[in-house]
Amino acid sequence: MSTSTSPRGPDPKRDIVLERVVKASPSLLWRVLTEPEHAKRWTTPLPWETVECEIDLRPGGIFRTVMRSPEGQESVNLCCFLEIVKEKRLVWTNALLPAFRPAPTPDGVPFITAEFTLQPDGRGTRYVAHVMHRDEADCQRHVELGFHEGWGTVMQQLADFAASLDRG
Amino acid sequence: MSTSTSPRGPDPKRDIVLERVVKASPSLLWRVLTEPEHAKRWTTPLPWETVECEIDLRPGGIFRTVMRSPEGQESVNLCCFLEIVKEKRLVWTNALLPAFRPAPTPDGVPFITAEFTLQPDGRGTRYVAHVMHRDEADCQRHVELGFHEGWGTVMQQLADFAASLDRG
Numbered sequence: 001m002s003t004s005t006s007p008r009g010p011d012p013k014r015d016i017v018l019e020r021v022v023k024a025s026p027s028l029l030w031r032v033l034t035e036p037e038h039a040k041r042w043t044t045p046l047p048w049e050t051v052e053c054e055i056d057l058r059p060g061g062i063f064r065t066v067m068r069s070p071e072g073q074e075s076v077n078l079c080c081f082l083e084i085v086k087e088k089r090l091v092w093t094n095a096l097l098p099a100f101r102p103a104p105t106p107d108g109v110p111f112i113t114a115e116f117t118l119q120p121d122g123r124g125t126r127y128v129a130h131v132m133h134r135d136e137a138d139c140q141r142h143v144e145l146g147f148h149e150g151w152g153t154v155m156q157q158l159a160d161f162a163a164s165l166d167r168g
Numbered sequence: 169m170s171t172s173t174s175p176r177g178p179d180p181k182r183d184i185v186l187e188r189v190v191k192a193s194p195s196l197l198w199r200v201l202t203e204p205e206h207a208k209r210w211t212t213p214l215p216w217e218t219v220e221c222e223i224d225l226r227p228g229g230i231f232r233t234v235m236r237s238p239e240g241q242e243s244v245n246l247c248c249f250l251e252i253v254k255e256k257r258l259v260w261t262n263a264l265l266p267a268f269r270p271a272p273t274p275d276g277v278p279f280i281t282a283e284f285t286l287q288p289d290g291r292g293t294r295y296v297a298h299v300m301h302r303d304e305a306d307c308q309r310h311v312e313l314g315f316h317e318g319w320g321t322v323m324q325q326l327a328d329f330a331a332s333l334d335r336g
Binding site for chain 1: 182227228250251259261263264265267268269270271272278279280281283300301302303306
């Protein structure tokens with residue numbers, strides 16, 4: 001019996017990749033991605049907002065946000081950082097709790113690992129989000145749950161906020 | 169709504185900790201833990217044996233073994249390394265596949281994260297295995313599945329093999 005190794009790089013059946021060039025330097029974009037006061041500005045699609053954000057930027061460290069709707073409904077995201085290469089690469093998952101403990105299945109959304117890479121591109125930064133699922137069914141379900149609307153909006157909010165700081 | 173952060177360190181309800189002093193230096197024990205030809209000698213309780221072992225010792229790297237019974241039955245363990253501090257600390261999980269992808273639920277066993285620490289102790293090494301489960305039910309199920317017999321035997325095999333090399 002043999003099991004093939006998962007290669008690095010996207011798998012078209014199980015992964016979703018979003019990419020865009022952001023009008024901010026890698027160092028500024030990195031701060032926007034990793035500093036809680038900045039992250040609160042873009043991590044939740046409006047009209048919801050991020051009311052709490054905790055980031056412990058090390059492997060095994062916590063990444064936790066609390067999102068709130070205009071009506072006061074709240075939702076918690078609790079993730080674990082896996083890999084941090086300053087201004088280049090950031091990886092977290094919701095399949096592990098902080099300190100790497102296996103996580104309970106989250107409400108609604110599937111388990112994912114999200115890998116973000118930053119590359120200088122002219123005066124800006126090419127920003128790639130690679131979202132991995134355990135299988136095709138989970139990936140498909142994530143799409144049906146509105147992945148593209150949610151993550152697309154968040155990526156736009158991120159790009160707008162980073163560009164506003166770059167100009168500022 | 170608030171979610172408490174999982175602290176580092178064992179949780180008596182969800183974790184199992186095994187500890188012993190091995191008669192080998194930390195550097196030798198580290199090699200026994202991380203080099204495939206050594207790992208094949210102790211990672212499966214006899215009379216089963218480890219017939220394949222693949223180790224890519226970096227965060228996101230593969231840790232894969234194939235165990236075989238005397239009758240030829242085979243079982244694959246596929247895990248992902250999370251943290252590597254040479255001669256001090258090693259962490260892997262079966263909740264993620266290599267390259268950090270969320271893993272399908274494994275056959276039989278629950279999701280675990282295993283953290284191994286090595287500390288010099290006299291002429292040997294204090295070796296601690298800290299096995300984390302997502303909840304008390306998974307931990308209890310793991311005990312009922314024979315955790316202590318399996319991991320106890322493996323730890324004895326590890327200690328005997330490392331001591332034999334230390335003498336050799």
